[in-house]
Structure formats: structure tokens, C-alpha cells
Amino acid sequence: MKFAVIVFPGSNCDADMANALRDVCHCAVELVPATATTLTGYDAVVLPGGFSYGDYLRSGAIARFAPVMAAVQAFATAGKPVVGICNGFQILTEAGLLPGALRANRSSQFICQASRLHVCNPHTQFTTAYAKQPDIQLPIAHGEGNYYCDAATLADLREHQQIVFEYVDNPNGSVANIAGIVNRQGNVLGMMPHPERAVEQLLGSIDGLGLFTSLIENHREETHV
Numbered sequence: 001m002k003f004a005v006i007v008f009p010g011s012n013c014d015a016d017m018a019n020a021l022r023d024v025c026h027c028a029v030e031l032v033p034a035t036a037t038t039l040t041g042y043d044a045v046v047l048p049g050g051f052s053y054g055d056y057l058r059s060g061a062i063a064r065f066a067p068v069m070a071a072v073q074a075f076a077t078a079g080k081p082v083v084g085i086c087n088g089f090q091i092l093t094e095a096g097l098l099p100g101a102l103r104a105n106r107s108s109q110f111i112c113q114a115s116r117l118h119v120c121n122p123h124t125q126f127t128t129a130y131a132k133q134p135d136i137q138l139p140i141a142h143g144e145g146n147y148y149c150d151a152a153t154l155a156d157l158r159e160h161q162q163i164v165f166e167y168v169d170n171p172n173g174s175v176a177n178i179a180g181i182v183n184r185q186g187n188v189l190g191m192m193p194h195p196e197r198a199v200e201q202l203l204g205s206i207d208g209l210g211l212f213t214s215l216i217e218n219h220r221e222e223t224h225v
């Protein structure tokens, strides 16, 4: 399985993501600049965490206009998997690939800590490995992780089981404790916690591994390779 990890000016979790996918999960990975205009040849696309374009205006608000985003849009429309972690999630909401928005944390402080999560939907292609482990711990590190959507959107997310991760102790004020969601089609995931920072015991937790193994295993089953 071959991953594209998109590198925006100001991304800072791209190397960690490449480490998780290549060194830990033994997948092919290429770092793809935000100036790229095609994503042909990749099986999955990851928008990593960081401070794209300095988080100016709002996190992700400038990145959504990067040349690569048209290709990300086409990739998602084709039904292929797209994952946005932290700043990647912010970019996906700004781009309209996921509903809602990420606002400043309730405390107005940058939060960097371990966070307990509940995997509410273990039936997505990103979460099947968590079926027997619904409660996990992943690091969070963000200033704008306060997920917001209006009541109609929340009802819609609930009706279609699009809420994938919930915080146990809502650290940032997110509506309905939401930490991660998928789009209606189930092929675009956005989440604020960092699974790539929890893939080796050396990092203190391997609870993030399930996200990558789910995706890899489901892709293998689908493509029979």
C-alpha cells in the first residue's frame, strides 16, 4: 500500500507520519509537496499535523487553497482514503471535505497532553482494529481543536454514524466531545489526536497503531494483495 503524506509549508508531523507508515507499518510512503497537482499512483493520502502557512487567518484556512487540494478533492471523490490528523483535520473542514469547523480551544490555551478517547464507530475502514479495544489513549497538541457544528449537522453525523472518536474528558470544548469524524461516504477521516505519535512503546503508547493497521488490512482485503 502506497501513501502520500502531503507537506504544506509549516507542516511538522510529516516525518512522524512517514515513520509510522514506513518504519513501523512497512508501507511505501512519499512526502508530496503542497504544490503537487496530481496524486496518481497512491492508495491513500494523509494530511499531517502542523501549522500550515503559520496558522494565519485560521488553521487550515490558507492551506485549503494550496494546489494539491484540488487533487485531494478528486482523490476523495473517487472514494479513496484520505486521513487528516490535527492540522490535516482543520484543512479538511476548511476545504469542505468534512463538515463543521475547528475553533480555538475553550481555554484559549494550546493543549499538549495525553487524551483518553472512546472509539464510537469501529466499523469504518480506519477503525476496525479497535473493535475489541474501544477505549484508547492518544496525544493531543493543538490550539484550535474545539470542534464545532450546528445542531442539524450534529444530528446528521449521529444518524450516519460519522462520529468516530469521542474525548472521555473533553479537553477543548468540542461539541458532543467529538475528536474525530468521517464523511458520509466513510472514506475521509479527520481527527485532532495524533495516532502517529503512539505507534511504538518507546513513545509511551501503541494505541495509535490500530488506525494504520485497520486501513492497511482493509485495503489488502479490498484489493486482494
Ligand SMILES: NC(=O)CC[C@H](N)C(=O)O
Pocket (backbone or CB within 6 Å): 013, 048, 049, 050, 051, 052, 055, 059, 085, 086, 087, 088, 141, 142, 143, 144, 145
Ligand atoms: N499539532 C498540530 O497539528 C497543531 C494544530 C494546529 N495548527 C493548532 O494548533 O490548532
